[in-house]
Amino acid sequence: xxxxxxxxxxxxxxxxxxxxxxxxxxxxxxxxxxxxxxxxxxxxxxxxxxxxxxxxxxxxxxxxxxxxxxxxxxxxxxxxxxxxxxxxxxxxxxxxxxxxxxxxxxxxxxxxxxxxxxxxxxxxxxxxxxxxxxxxxxxxxxxxxxxxxxxxxxxxxxxxxxxxxxxxxxxxxxxxxxxxxxxxxxxxxxxxxxxxxxxxxxxxxxxxxxxxxxxxxxxxxxxxxxxxxxxxxxxxxxxxxxxxxxxxxxxxxxxxxxxxxxxxxxxxxxxxxxxxxxxxxxxxxxxxxxxxxxxxxxxxxxxxxxxxxxxxxxxxxxxxxxxxxxxxxxxxxxxxxxxxxxxxxxxxxxxxxxxxxxxxxxxxxxxxxxxxxxxxxxxxxxxxxxxxxxxxxxxxxxxxxxxxxxxxxxxxxxxxxxxxxxxxxxxxxxxxxxxxxxxxxxxxxxxxxxxxxxxxxxxxxxxxxxxxxxxxxxxxxxxxxxxxxxxxxxxxxxxxxxxxxxxxxxxxxxxxxxxxxxxxxxxxxxxxxxxxxxxxxxxxxxxxxxxxxxxxxxxxxxxxxxxxxxxxxxxxxxxxxxx
Amino acid sequence: xxxxxxxxxxxxxxxxxxxxxxxxxxxxxxxxxxxxxxxxxxxxxxxxxxxxxxxxxxxxxxxxxxxxxxxxxxxxxxxxxxxxxxxxxxxxxxxxxxxxxxxxxxxxxxxxxxxxxxxxxxxxxxxxxxxxxxxxxxxxxxxxxxxxxxxxxxxxxxxxxxxxxxxxxxxxxxxxxxxxxxxxxxxxxxxxxxxxxxxxxxxxxxxxxxxxxxxxxxxxxxxxxxxxxxxxxxxxxxxxxxxxxxxxxxxxxxxxxxxxxxxxxxxxxxxxxxxxxxxxxxxxxxxxxxxxxxxxxxxxxxxxxxxxxxxxxxxxxxxxxxxxxxxxxxxxxxxxxxxxxxxxxxxxxxxxxxxxxxxxxxxxxxxxxxxxxxxxxxxxxxxxxxx
Numbered sequence: 001x002x003x004x005x006x007x008x009x010x011x012x013x014x015x016x017x018x019x020x021x022x023x024x025x026x027x028x029x030x031x032x033x034x035x036x037x038x039x040x041x042x043x044x045x046x047x048x049x050x051x052x053x054x055x056x057x058x059x060x061x062x063x064x065x066x067x068x069x070x071x072x073x074x075x076x077x078x079x080x081x082x083x084x085x086x087x088x089x090x091x092x093x094x095x096x097x098x099x100x101x102x103x104x105x106x107x108x109x110x111x112x113x114x115x116x117x118x119x120x121x122x123x124x125x126x127x128x129x130x131x132x133x134x135x136x137x138x139x140x141x142x143x144x145x146x147x148x149x150x151x152x153x154x155x156x157x158x159x160x161x162x163x164x165x166x167x168x169x170x171x172x173x174x175x176x177x178x179x180x181x182x183x184x185x186x187x188x189x190x191x192x193x194x195x196x197x198x199x200x201x202x203x204x205x206x207x208x209x210x211x212x213x214x215x216x217x218x219x220x221x222x223x224x225x226x227x228x229x230x231x232x233x234x235x236x237x238x239x240x241x242x243x244x245x246x247x248x249x250x251x252x253x254x255x256x257x258x259x260x261x262x263x264x265x266x267x268x269x270x271x272x273x274x275x276x277x278x279x280x281x282x283x284x285x286x287x288x289x290x291x292x293x294x295x296x297x298x299x300x301x302x303x304x305x306x307x308x309x310x311x312x313x314x315x316x317x318x319x320x321x322x323x324x325x326x327x328x329x330x331x332x333x334x335x336x337x338x339x340x341x342x343x344x345x346x347x348x349x350x351x352x353x354x355x356x357x358x359x360x361x362x363x364x365x366x367x368x369x370x371x372x373x374x375x376x377x378x379x380x381x382x383x384x385x386x387x388x389x390x391x392x393x394x395x396x397x398x399x400x401x402x403x404x405x406x407x408x409x410x411x412x413x414x415x416x417x418x419x420x421x422x423x424x425x426x427x428x429x430x431x432x433x434x435x436x437x438x439x440x441x442x443x444x445x446x447x448x449x450x451x452x453x454x455x456x457x458x459x460x461x462x463x464x465x466x467x468x469x470x471x472x473x474x475x476x477x478x479x480x481x482x483x484x485x486x487x488x489x490x491x492x493x494x495x496x497x498x499x500x501x502x503x504x505x506x507x508x509x510x511x512x513x514x515x516x517x518x519x520x521x522x523x524x525x526x527x528x529x530x531x532x533x534x535x536x537x538x539x540x541x542x543x544x545x546x547x548x549x550x551x552x553x554x555x556x557x558x559x560x561x562x563x564x565x566x567x568x569x570x571x572x573x574x575x576x577x578x579x
Numbered sequence: 580x581x582x583x584x585x586x587x588x589x590x591x592x593x594x595x596x597x598x599x600x601x602x603x604x605x606x607x608x609x610x611x612x613x614x615x616x617x618x619x620x621x622x623x624x625x626x627x628x629x630x631x632x633x634x635x636x637x638x639x640x641x642x643x644x645x646x647x648x649x650x651x652x653x654x655x656x657x658x659x660x661x662x663x664x665x666x667x668x669x670x671x672x673x674x675x676x677x678x679x680x681x682x683x684x685x686x687x688x689x690x691x692x693x694x695x696x697x698x699x700x701x702x703x704x705x706x707x708x709x710x711x712x713x714x715x716x717x718x719x720x721x722x723x724x725x726x727x728x729x730x731x732x733x734x735x736x737x738x739x740x741x742x743x744x745x746x747x748x749x750x751x752x753x754x755x756x757x758x759x760x761x762x763x764x765x766x767x768x769x770x771x772x773x774x775x776x777x778x779x780x781x782x783x784x785x786x787x788x789x790x791x792x793x794x795x796x797x798x799x800x801x802x803x804x805x806x807x808x809x810x811x812x813x814x815x816x817x818x819x820x821x822x823x824x825x826x827x828x829x830x831x832x833x834x835x836x837x838x839x840x841x842x843x844x845x846x847x848x849x850x851x852x853x854x855x856x857x858x859x860x861x862x863x864x865x866x867x868x869x870x871x872x873x874x875x876x877x878x879x880x881x882x883x884x885x886x887x888x889x890x891x892x893x894x895x896x897x898x899x900x901x902x903x904x905x906x907x908x909x910x911x912x913x914x915x916x917x918x919x920x921x922x923x924x925x926x927x928x929x930x931x932x933x934x935x936x937x938x939x940x941x942x943x944x945x946x947x948x949x950x951x952x953x954x955x956x957x958x959x960x961x962x963x964x965x966x
């Protein structure tokens with residue numbers, strides 16, 4: 001007897017089989033791409049700087065290469081600046097995993113040039129973007145449904161990261177914790193398969209050498225936990241300094257005129273050239289110095305200097321728009337900060353302590369947890385590096401403290417904050433299912449007033465519509481909101497002809513996203529002039545609706561519960577006031 | 580549209596089937612293409628990785644050579660930096676880490692040097708040179724237990740045939756370290772082990788003997804010096820060292836023989852003179868006539884009395900009763916000896932004891948002369964100090 005499945009089940013089974021095969025192939029190709037990326041960076045660095053680079057080379061190569069990458073990043077591959085992890089997250093959450101083919105290609109080329117030319121950046125973030133990009137391209141090429149293409153993105157990211165760092169478990173956790181943002185994701189199996197396939201390929205090419213050679217450290221004395229707690233606090237503070245420095249530096253470069261975008265990487269290159277001419281240890285990825293710190297091979301003052309110089313160099317390289325990640329720099333800074341704390345503890349503690357290398361190891365994890373905000377990935381990554389769980393308790397103590405301090409002092413995770421600067425707002429945790437969302441209560445967008453419209457004309461328009469505020473914009477993009485009362489006082493003061501665009505103060509615009517629950521709407525509404533804009537997460541300047549007081553009030557009375565018939569936006573409500 | 584309208588249900592099913600078959604075929608072809616791409620990419624990447632590895636290995640050699648040149652030129656800091664880079668290129672080559680440790684030690688950076696060696700030792704725990712360097716570092720850090728442990732690791736490492744000499748040198752280094760740390764018993768144990776398979780080479784025998792002497796085992800020291808003298812009986816240094824060992828053992832006659840065997844320029848050593856005085860002033864020496872015994876004893880007591888008198892002079896006027904008693908006993912003994920031509924052994928021993936007491940009293944106020952020392956030693960040799 002032959003059992004015949006219904007057609008739809010047959011198709012689903014076939015799609016699952018196809019997805020499994022693709023998962024393996026994506027893992028292999030992402031792993032190969034990561035290995036190739038690593039080798040290419042090494043080769044580029046060797047060829048550009050040679051064995052013992054002269055001062056002239058150290059000064060000139062970073063800006064010279066950055067001029068080339070500046071052109072590429074501005075004109076050919078504008079999506080590949082920076083790490084690649086935020087972009088991958090944005091693609092997964094906001095673009096259904098659609099990553100153009102030029103992204104992995106551009107990241108590969110610009111990443112090699114930027115990191116190989118001495119910029120203080122990591123190769124793991126770019127590897128993640130390359131792996132995710134390859135997965136997306138392959139998924140589309142094979143003809144997978146859109147949802148399945150999206151599912152392939154974290155699979156490719158996990159595969160690439162597993163090969164780049166030789167830590168398959170940490171790569172899986174990173175994909176779940178950081179890219180997908182859900183540790184219970186249904187893609188666990190696929191990411192594991194890709195990660196394993198990738199690591200098998202990577203080890204068959206590069207051998208089974210661990211990235212770092214680390215002694216078997218352990219907790220020497222119970223009182224040492226206190227010292228590791230101090231390291232956790234120090235790690236948290238350094239993490240915050242790094243994140244704030246990175247965001248401030250980036251904001252500084254973003255404030256420069258748009259015409260300078262092409263030259264910004266070169267500006268960073270000039271600064272990096274000056275830094276590496278004095279402290280060449282902070283060039284590129286710098287894993288050899290992490291290795292030395294992990295083995296207790298660096299002096300206290302050396303580690304302190306390298307910690308701060310690396311932090312500054314990474315901020316400059318990243319802020320100026322070069323292509324490279326912050327994954328490796330965070331490990332580097334953590335190893336140096338941890339090693340420095342360890343050396344001090346070793347010298348002054350009244351109880352026996354581990355070597356400074358043990359603290360460097362824990363410091364790496366603490367900084368990773370504080371900066372990347374992926375504490376589980378951090379713990380497993382260190383575990384995979386050391387192959388020893390004796391150090392896990394101190395590691396968890398330090399990680400927890402660093403993570404907590406970082407979260408307290410820097411609300412948004414760094415990848416989210418970086419995307420926020422680009423006007424991309426990733427969704428937070430899913431809202432409670434019973435709460436209505438902003439998208440459901442908003443009304444359609446009223447007509448924008450052009451920034452060149454005079455204050456007098458704008459006031460007349462608002463009065464005619466009985467609108468509390470004017471939405472100002474052009475070319476379909478929202479530029480800001482002006483309060484009607486503010487406008488009236490300007491007109492009364494005789495400033496009738498001034499363009500309303502000049503009244504915008506350039507501050508952060510209060511808004512919500514369509515998936516924000518009603519409590520967020522209620523929380524933010526009082527900060528507005530009576531009109532709360534609802535903007536796209538993919539582009540914070542694209543208005544998808546507005547919320548007026550009348551849209552909220554009827555729903556607060558019935559505890560803001562979702563109506564039994566789910567219709568989303570109320571079609572009866574148009575863009576015209578009165579409110 | 581017209582033709583579509585004219586299609587029968589059977590045609591539609593056939594067309595759908597055909598489309599599905601085409602899609603499946605397309606997917607299969609693309610998967611095969613991807614597979615081929617993956618295999619090709621694997622070989623290309625592997626070839627590039629091999630090239631990269633070879634370049635890395637070559638750059639390691641260049642860094643090592645550069646570090647060696649800098650170290651020779653006295654630039655330990657530059658050398659350490661170069662060796663560090665060499666180590667990164669090949670962690671399994673012990674030359675690099677050993678050279679790095681050496682350069683760091685020259686900069687007095689002991690902890691980083693230790694770290695570099697420990698990192699290497701994790702992959703080669705039984706490498707003798709790594710353990711030796713770690714032992715030296717531990718010794719420099721006054722960590723005696725760790726140093727001994729690493730020295731033992733180096734000694735009991737699997738040595739290649741022909742490296743016995745190097746191994747012996749390491750054991751001698753350990754022995755010297757133990758002696759510096761006043762661990763004489765441990766040093767003697769190592770010396771016994773070293774002596775068990777020592778070659779028949781007088782230089783080795785002398786090395787052993789000197790260290791036995793430093794450890795306070797003069798009997799073994801003398802035995803090894805004697806072995807060396809069998810091969811080089813005229814060697815001045817060995818004769819003198821053997822004389823010293825015999826002297827320390829209280830075998831003054833043997834010591835005298837060795838000192839006499841030395842060329843003239845070596846005879847006048849301090850110990851040689853003391854031994855000479857012992858031999859020529861000992862009233863209890865064997866094969867002496869009775870009158871010679873009496874003469875020597877009288878002379879010794881007279882010398883001792885004179886020394887006590889000299890030493891007492893600066894504080895004259897405050898004569899203590901013990902010294903007066905000793906002087907009185909000396910006078911009495913001299914009178915008795917002059918009245919007896921052949922004193923019995925008890926009398927001579929009592930006289931030697933008196934001489935010892937006189938010199939011991941003198942020594943409390945005066946610096947010891949070689950003659951004083953000789954008489955005290957001969958008295959102690961005959962048990963006068965225990966009477």
